[in-house]
Amino acid sequence: MLKIGIIGAGRIGKVHAESITKYVKGAEVIFIADPFLDEATKQWSTSLGIQHTSKDYHDILTNPEIDAVLICSSTDTHSQISLEAIKAGKHVFCEKPVDHDVNKIKEVLKAVKNAGTKYQVGFNRRFDHNFKAVKEAVDAGKIGRQHIIKITSRDPEAPPISYVKISGGMFLDMTIHDFDMVRYLSGSEVVEVYVMGGVLVDPEIGAAGDIDTAIITMKLKNGAMAVIDNSRRAVYGYDQRAEVFGSEGAVAVGNDKSSTAVLSTKEGVVSEKPLYFFLERYMQAYTSEIQEFVAAIVNNTDVPVNITDGLEPVIIGLAAKKSLDENRPVTTAEIKNIFGL
Amino acid sequence: MLKIGIIGAGRIGKVHAESITKYVKGAEVIFIADPFLDEATKQWSTSLGIQHTSKDYHDILTNPEIDAVLICSSTDTHSQISLEAIKAGKHVFCEKPVDHDVNKIKEVLKAVKNAGTKYQVGFNRRFDHNFKAVKEAVDAGKIGRQHIIKITSRDPEAPPISYVKISGGMFLDMTIHDFDMVRYLSGSEVVEVYVMGGVLVDPEIGAAGDIDTAIITMKLKNGAMAVIDNSRRAVYGYDQRAEVFGSEGAVAVGNDKSSTAVLSTKEGVVSEKPLYFFLERYMQAYTSEIQEFVAAIVNNTDVPVNITDGLEPVIIGLAAKKSLDENRPVTTAEIKNIFGL
Amino acid sequence: MLKIGIIGAGRIGKVHAESITKYVKGAEVIFIADPFLDEATKQWSTSLGIQHTSKDYHDILTNPEIDAVLICSSTDTHSQISLEAIKAGKHVFCEKPVDHDVNKIKEVLKAVKNAGTKYQVGFNRRFDHNFKAVKEAVDAGKIGRQHIIKITSRDPEAPPISYVKISGGMFLDMTIHDFDMVRYLSGSEVVEVYVMGGVLVDPEIGAAGDIDTAIITMKLKNGAMAVIDNSRRAVYGYDQRAEVFGSEGAVAVGNDKSSTAVLSTKEGVVSEKPLYFFLERYMQAYTSEIQEFVAAIVNNTDVPVNITDGLEPVIIGLAAKKSLDENRPVTTAEIKNIFGL
Amino acid sequence: MLKIGIIGAGRIGKVHAESITKYVKGAEVIFIADPFLDEATKQWSTSLGIQHTSKDYHDILTNPEIDAVLICSSTDTHSQISLEAIKAGKHVFCEKPVDHDVNKIKEVLKAVKNAGTKYQVGFNRRFDHNFKAVKEAVDAGKIGRQHIIKITSRDPEAPPISYVKISGGMFLDMTIHDFDMVRYLSGSEVVEVYVMGGVLVDPEIGAAGDIDTAIITMKLKNGAMAVIDNSRRAVYGYDQRAEVFGSEGAVAVGNDKSSTAVLSTKEGVVSEKPLYFFLERYMQAYTSEIQEFVAAIVNNTDVPVNITDGLEPVIIGLAAKKSLDENRPVTTAEIKNIFGL
Structure with a gap:
């Protein structure tokens, strides 16, 4: 039984705690640490059968019982922890x-290389049933050589402006998932990025120095091209689609819905909206990624999303930011050079 | 914490045990009884944290800790237990x-009426997200007065002949779910039944005295008509659809699939087959029905599927059998008269 | 150039005249006869380049130039003309x-047998692209042996009561197309019919001695079963679907729509309603049936819908009416016996 | 009756001749000119009732009976004629x-401005039922302010290399339709263009100095962004989709298919491929554009696609080419400056 400590009891920390308790065989959460730990969180953790809580995450790191930690704290603490x-x-x-x-990230990468332990990054969408189906079709050669990869990724509503300010910008906060998806679906690397972006949803986002709408085109090492379209607000819900087109065909996935119901009336033929947001849409993926993390530890195999997978999308995101700022295509090599990579 | 004992550790008993352990808050399984209890089942129950096992279900009934029992044994033992x-x-x-x-069933009904305890029948499909969506649209008046209810219910493969022989016949084994669905979606009662049925899938099913294909039409008390089409074998998978048509429109649900992937090649545009069978298709429903059972106990409210809901589909099934045998429409009143109901 | 006279310049007569003029190569309409011929109709026929008009259809029959006539007059005159x-x-x-x-019809059948000329009946739906696709899949063996045939046929609105009274009843007026479709898709004959029907749309239809809603089940000679569901009013439009299910799979067709547009908003995901009614839905079929009629004449081949195809659905319709009246399954043999067939 | 002469009896000239003869009321084709006029074409024109043919298009221009000409000759002759x-x-x-x-084009534009006659450009897709439905939803405000416009436009197969060489390049030959669609759907103008393109389909296309695959992003005057993805070969057929996303929702159209048939077998759930190519897909649009051209002449109203609509996509196409060549975003103003526009 793998013993897990979770650092950070915010929304995503709680999701993992509940998901592990319910669905992840061979692992249990025994410790939760959060600097803002309150009574409600303690009760919640007790109800899940979690034995220990603390305001100090070092209590987890020093606990000899703990095999693995989940870092679910705020982004600025990720690398240090x-x-x-x-x-x-x-x-x-x-x-x-x-x-x-x-x-x-480079420091973490170095530490990971020298460590005998596993290090997995939380790109949960790779574990989603839809995107997995695309990946499997691509890997099985069903669409031949890749030509065009398309990702539509639109949030149902913009985050609060307070969050926008510390988010690292749309590319590192939101699009980073889509950059990862391009790498995952293609099995290749992004070579060059060009961004058209703007503030179309909310001028306050612009005032906070960020954008809310973008079309991002990319050249890949394998010769294919990719395009992501992002919006911080799709009023009809969380729009998460992908398509890979190639020499022998195309595979595409649409949105998940709460039911297959179709209502036909005088007004029209109406079906369900997409599942609202990431908690509704990717719950199964949050579970699967931890199941595979646990399996990698138990079987001593490679983690499915490693530290390089954690680094590359940040490089692409920085290239995207530079492209937006300078209105020109920017290579990932240019960014890597800056950081001696 | 509601303490549950499960009688019968076959496929469906195991489904309930795992589902309760993972997803049903406020309840835990503490006892499993099965006459064929073996080492593997004991290990499985231990892995779920179930404390007690026995070959004798009386050990559950006499256990004072147990609040509720799930009867998952073979059908011929249901009423006695x-x-x-x-x-x-x-x-x-x-x-x-x-x-x-x-x-x-009448005896059980009498006992239930005199008891202070809850009694729920396992018509799980009422808890399925798709059928619930249909029911909600109907109840919300979105399709107006009901005119026609259509249910397609086709299994992906026929059961073994050994099972066919003890199944009670297709109507009581398989169609009984669809009879329940007609009652659930309409909120009304079946008045008259006519069946066209035959052996089209497998002559051995005919040799065992059963049929494997049927179209069943019904008149309902509310004036609407219903039709079920059944097959014991749809090679493309478990086909579970429903439609309610009325004065203001129609609401229909199709099959659930493992992903939304669509593959377009020279050969055509291909999407996923329906989820294979009831375990894949109705897992969420198996959980929900127990959650609602637990809630009814805890809150002392009416169970969502009561003993009358358990009786009526059997009456309809017997009317269907008589209709098939005598090739004429048969009223449910005629069957009820036989049993003094 | 085949010369055609059209008898009856009502809605369907006009449809054929325009369709032939525009799309049917090798044929031209040179004569229109209608007892209620008015100035507007004359102008319309002139605009199509039709040379002759008359109030008396005998002027068409005696015109030596005319090769073929289309009988589009009221039903009670069809057999005589x-x-x-x-x-x-x-x-x-x-x-x-x-x-x-x-x-x-028997008299016509006898006359046709002794004639050297072609006789085609206007079951236009056989020429519809969707139903043709079903038929082709069935004939190509893609669904294996037929088990269940399902037809949904719902009009967008009921005809005027004045028409209901002379329509011959829903089975001979509306369902007759569906009976033909069962014969067409199966390539087999209907052996037995059972009807559940009622007046759910409009009590005036009931007062006129007809019904407006029905579920009709049928046994076919090839062992398969069929079911039709009819309504005189589907508020969302003309609902024309079919499915054939068999040992190796199923093929189904849905409704045609004016565009593939899907609108996603806060309210839901909305697509187009079905094309409104038969003129919108089956225009292509009206053309194709005449193209094939012309081809059969020119090439001296069998017509695609012969007089037997005209007779059989009437037999089934009469069996359906008897079944409704007597609430019992009725064989087509029973009806045929009455008429010495 | 408007009298039309058609210059060029190639594929598209023939399409227009047949379409006008069949479907366009108030107009008739009386003259066809083609330098390669042969016996087969003469017979074909006779069969359509076209009175005159010539190898010299001047015979059409000097014919006083002719009201309007359709220029369907090779592109290099369009402006001169x-x-x-x-x-x-x-x-x-x-x-x-x-x-x-x-x-x-500037010379033509000048001539058109000084002329009292109509001049319409053949951007047929504006008349397609699907794209019209998108435009209507956008104009009706159903998606609010425009944010992102997406167009997928993929041919089923690449043209012969001989054609590629004289085509003007993919942007002016193929994408020009999509540039027009961006202008049509948005009702706005393209300000800036960035292209990622390559040779992924066929190296011979590259050898001929062209590309076969591209992702083109555009900034529009109204603030929205647009993206087109092109391929010269989608093995599953002609892929013609569009989506407009905005502040209040999105409207999208998919491909037309020859039937709604869906075949479910052990192998999967298969629906039809898109209609093969432009003749199958846009036949209705070819007719509608001429109907509206005729209406504009008869009613003396503005043509629906004017000479500016003919010029702008060429400007965008040249910007696209420059962007590809120089790997940088290029404004349409930069191109216009070159030509003093």
């Missing part, structure tokens, strides 16, 4: 992004 | 059908 | 139904 | 593109 956890000999699952700062 | 469990003061969840014999 | 046209040596295309009276 | 036809006082419908050379 990662380094400490690796040093403490714990297996680590770190929520995305590892950091906004490439230099800090 | 129901009576004993009610007598023992346990809340009962009984898998469908309560019995093949109306007289025995 | 058919007999006269055959006698006059004309090829005949007769709108459905040939007659409400089987004895009169 | 346009100028002559305008001078001859004919209304002109010119197939796209008006020319590959902006200076020549």
